[in-house]
Amino acid sequence: MFAILLTVSMFSQGFTMVSYGKSFITAFTEDLGYFYPNTSSSLRVTALLDGTSVNIFYNGNSTPTQTIPNLMKGQTVTVVFPKSAEVYQLDYSNKSIRITSNKYIVVHSVSSANFTISEVSAQTNIVQPDENLGMNYLIPSLNYTTFLTTFGISQSTTYNSFRLIIINAEDTENSITIVKNISAQIQLVNFTIPSYQLIQLQADDSMMMVNSSDKIAVLLTHPCLDKTDCTCGMIVNQILPVRFQGQNFVVPYVRDINKRKLLMTSNDNADLLSQDNTPLTLSSSGYLSLPDLNTRYVTASSNVSLKLIIPGLFIELIPENQFAACYMMPFYSNNRWAVVIAKTASKDQVRLSTDLSITQPWSEISNTQYSQAEIALPSPMSIIWHPSSKIVVYVVEKINNIIFGGPAIPIKENPDPSGCKVPVEFVVGDQPLKWTESLAYCTNRQREFACPTNEDVQIEFAKQVNTTNVEGWIGLRRSLMTTAWYWQTNTISASSSVNYVYWANGQPQDKKFELCASLSLNHTDDFKWKSAKCCEKKLPVCYEKRKILPPLTMSSIVYIP
Structure with missing residues (x-):
């Protein structure tokens, strides 16, 4: 009998969501951005401990389609999937992708059209481990016509609705309930999803909530989201369970963006946002116009989720109670940077990789304890950490006129003066x-x-x-x-x-x-x-x-x- 390896985190307490794990499930959504047929879908898998073995399960197979053995700590492997991996039908599908490992890993997903051409469609997102999945999700109110009107966009494609992909993360049949509000009447739609399979549905502003009997992953997508320049690009946003909502948010400034809005998702239509104790006016659909590009600190009257909406990009904002101390940042292009928000009193302690201090100028955020810096990164795989305080990091990339990115990958909650440390590995012997x-x-x-x-x-x-x-x-x-x-x-x-x-x-x-x-x-x-x-x-x-x-x-x- 072999010794039992048990990898245990000693720094995943409270509400902070570290994004490493040993079991993941996801899917690749349809990409019709600019109507390019030769899109690319891949996962980056990074080991946090030596001796890591990874299994990839694909197309409903019960045995691994691919096994990647003996990864070392900090080593990253790119797993490339065929075009057929995209989920394009509004129905049940076995196109979920499971990733399992014997030790802790992080998984990052990227979908794109050809990066070498003048017009590009690209989206990246963190694949959340099963530990971060849940059974209760709030769905943002997204009427496509309202969305385009909000940004002053004329519709040019025939894809006039968002989509919702619900993935059963358990090896058992999962009971799903969709809660809808149609003409002020609550309606429930019930169905089941077989083991490790998924269903893709059209999503509109009638959807309020998804509940399930076991853990699920929920992706909000659009295959060809219209933008202001008469083009379109794919959108992928992994919705987080309600337990990861918060009340206080720092809304970052992202350069090269001249139009942006906030979208609030809440369990109570009476929830309010405020800045400096001044109420902010949201539209009936939950949008908040941001008249300037300044970084700001906003507070909700109860727990909500906030998305920074940019034509062609949804950025899930991390609430203050989920800030962490160490982040991993995977990049895919040469024009890349990180947006870092840290406490002003300790901003000079932010570190890049092992011990390099951040030298870029910081901008204080009015009426808060925070400052923001934009950091150009020399490496496509980097680490930013703080030895004594929690921070939040977003990654941003630009190819031609296309901006994509989102939150960096949090891998350690609590600060440590000696550096960004990997999880602790426990071993239970096999003989008494x-x-x-x-x-x-x-x-x-x-x-x-x-x-x-x-x-x-x-x-x-x-x-x-x-x-x-x-x-x-x-x-x-x-x-x-x-x-x-x-x-x-x-x-x-x-x-x-x-x-x-x-x-x-x-x-x-x-x-x-x-x-x-x-x-x-x-x-x-x-x-x-x-x-x-x-x-x-x-x-x-x-x-x-x-x-x-x-x-x-x-x-x-x-x-x-």
Whole structure:
């Protein structure tokens, strides 16, 4: 039996949405921008830990269509799909794409027409891991005619509606309910989606909400969105579950854009936006006109989602409660930059890659604690992080007159002075050992004895671990002389104090010889601790210390037939 690898995040607490995981599901939407037939659809998969193996499942296959073995930390592989991967029918389809891995990865999607020609259609988006998916989604009110009128655009294509792709992220039949408001009457549309399949629907301003019995991914798309220059381009926006909404947003300034609006999606039509305590007037469809191009701070009366709408581009805005400390930025063209928003008091601490300070000028955002900088990036794969404060980063690219991009990929929530660190990898041994033997097992593998020294570590451990009904040793002991509990590993001294405990009911036992502690590895027992005799045999639980993410590298291209 092989050791069980369990990758656990120690920095994914609260509402922040880190975008790494071990299971993803997505789809490529139809691209008719400029009516080019030879479009390109691909995924970039980046490993966060050494020894990562990735499986790609395509066209409803239950076995991997492609396996990518032994990726190293920071290594990126581009997976290219054929034109037939695009979802173009308004019906059920098995064209979902699943990505699984044995260790944490991030996945980024790009769809485009030929980048070398004068007119281009391009969209990129973060593929959210299954952990970030949900069962409740609010759908923005998007009547196509109203959309064009809002931006003063004359319709030139025959694609007069947006589309909604709903993907079943579970290996079971998923019950879906679409909530619609038609002539002030609520109507429910119910159907099911088979395992890992999807359905594409026309979307209009009657759609309010999508609910499901299990996790789903929801994509808002348009194959040929009209723009002001009598051209059109594809739109892709992965809608986030309602739990990722927020109240406070910094609306960034993006250069080379002269028309932009906000679109608010809310569960309550009475929700309001304000700036500097001054109410802002939204249209009946939820649009807010932005008369200038300044960066601004807006507040909603309750949790909402905001999209920065530009003809040809939807940018999902990250609420303040979801700012993170480290971002990965994949780019696809030579004309690229990052928009960084950081606290003014610590803006000079923003770092690029390993230790380079940001030297570009900063602009303070009026009546806020924030400043914004635009950073030109020399590498197509970069990292921006902050050692002591949370920030938000958007990536922007321009090819000829086409601008595309969106939020950067958040991979670490909490700041760390030493750098942008990868997730912690836990290893559960495959053979039961005594407590002292378990300590040696971890030490001999250059790992630490697991020590859930605070609630955050315990919670994140519990999120990922679920083995059989067994127990594992942790690095907690108590003194035979004083009966006081202390942490002891190969690096934590025996005097390390215990400020957090998670004992099961009736634990620890007041027995003279129960001097060690174990925890359940089964979620039905809530991963509670208990005291035990150190000579008992249980599975050793070790972890590898977090390491700084190295410079990212592009390694290879894999083609899916």
